Amino acid sequence: MTKVTMTVNGRAVSGEVEGRTLLSAFLREGLGLTGTHVGCDTSQCGACVVHVDGKAVKSCTVFASDVAGASVTTIEGMANPDGTLGRVQQAFQDHHGLQCGFCTPGMVMSTAALLAENPKPTEADVRHYLEGNICRCTGYHNIVKAVLAASGQDVSGVAAE
Amino acid sequence: MYEFDFEKPATVAEAVAALGREDAMALGGGQTLIPSMKQRLAAPSALVSLTGIAEMRGVCTGDDAALCVGGATTHAAVAAEAAGRYPALAALAGNIGDPAVRNRGTIGGSLANNDPAADYPAAVLGSGATIVTNNRSIAADDFFEGLFTTALEPGEIIVEVRFPIPERAAYAKFQQPASRFALTGVFVAKTANGVRVAVTGASESGVFRWGEAEAALSADFSADAIAGLSVPADGMVSDLHGTPAYRANLVKVMTQRAVSAA
Known part of the structure; x- marks a missing residue:
């Protein structure tokens, strides 16, 4: 296990991950951000799309360790600051x-x-x-x-x- | 997926050293390798990510004779940055997979994998590009060695791909709509030294050059010039999407479309 640090929805976060920990798993299981969905887990369906440094990527097909230090935006980061829908x-x-x-x-x-x-x-x-x-x-x-x-x-x- | 050690070096030299470990594999964007590892079709003991190597990213503009693309450059970056110098290459890159795949997948990863239905092998072979690794340069004609097989030695990294700029070029892809891989794709490039025609997705042996069409198109660069030619169905892929005869016909049709678009 190694420690990764990144920014998720504007907040600095860190957690212990294995090499094989996918970004989708880190978000959902590590940070409890279950808005990112895992549909097919084979990079076909796009339910797991998040932004990494402003670019859309399939989080089920990226290792968390490979985006250490990046700025990640998930669906939880899409609402307005007052909590209303974006x-x-x-x-x-x-x-x-x-x-x-x-x-x-x-x-x-x-x-x-x-x-x-x-x-x-x-x-x-x-x-x-x-x-x-x-x-x-x-x-x-x-x-x-x-x-x-x-x-x-x-x-x-x-x-x- | 089995566990592995993850490394993300910052230089080519560090990556080469890390790949010296037994059963270590290079990781480009992972858009093929990660799904393969989930299925346990690949189980490296260590993965060496190449995406943190700044010298391997981007499209160079300083060289008049060639466009060079860093091995870790994403398809999206090639689509954007090569559009001015080599629009046929940029268009091909911009139609690989889907936007999220293009934001991760890299040219070096695609070429090292050499999927028989991938798009980039057609551009590289059709352009007569040169693959530059950490220790040598390999001509496209010597690089592709059949299904998922290339001239790369274990631990060798694609640092850069150098594309000579043709006078005219185009890629015509008949897309498998679910996977968005090429059912058959043809890259045609017209240069001062003649025409090159490279075909992906059709043959059981992976990307290949269609020599007969090259000769005909070098004499007359028009879709009509190859109207009388045909491609043998022997050795073409047979699967639920198409028969060998269907793919053989597609080779000609897509070549004609590429010539018309070039």
Whole structure:
């Protein structure tokens, strides 16, 4: 076991990890931040997406030791400081961008990464960027609508097919 | 996953020393190796992360004749930083996997792994690039030795990949939609010395050059120039996504698309 230190949601944290401890396990089991979900554990589904130094990564496919010293943002860091839902989270609620909600943490984190790179994405941009996030409930239409709404674009004409 | 010792050196020399341990493996972005370790298909006693080596990261712009990419450069960084000098390479890098995979996966890791359906081997072989390791330079034609096999010696690290800049180039990928690997992908590059055509995803032996098409395209760089050619189905991959004949046909179709896009 070795000690790793990193910044998670703006807070300095540390913990004892094995070499094989995945970032997802460190967040969930080490820090109790269970908002990051582990869906497939094979880097396909994207439920575990977090930001490492501002970049979206699949936390089930990164060793905690390999990101020692990094700044990590999880879904718990996406709410406003007063505890209300952040802009992306609120858009997912407003536009029913979730059903069971299991994939939602990863969807929100990928969306935030997309909007940081591309503040006004087209529908095609959104669908392409979210390729690595799988949802088995919604058929994606409302997720795409929520992402477009979170970018400040008018989605009143977008049908919820 | 079995436990292992983790090391993250800051220099190539330290990494080479760390890889001297028995059963030690280099870790690039881990986007293939970590899933393989979860399945216990790989069980190194030690992992040496290469992502902390600053001299192995980034795309250089100082050399007029070539674009050099550090071995630990992520696909996302290549997509962004190579776009001006070598747009075909940047476009290929920007369509590997998904955004989160591109933020971790590295060119050196992809090449050392040499997955028969990976994208980068096509770019490297198609460009006639040079793989620079910690102790030698290897021409692309000598680097790829079949499925998951390369000319790298145990413990040898890809420090840099040097791409000569072609006059025209493009990569056309027929994507397997679930994995986003290439069902068949073709990289075409036209240089002053002729045309190179490299095919990934199709052959049971991994990436290969299609010599007949290279000759035809060197004489006439147009999709029509290879309209009369065909690729034998022998040795093509057969799986639930496609038969050997289907892949053989895709080689030609994707070559034509790449030529048209170049």
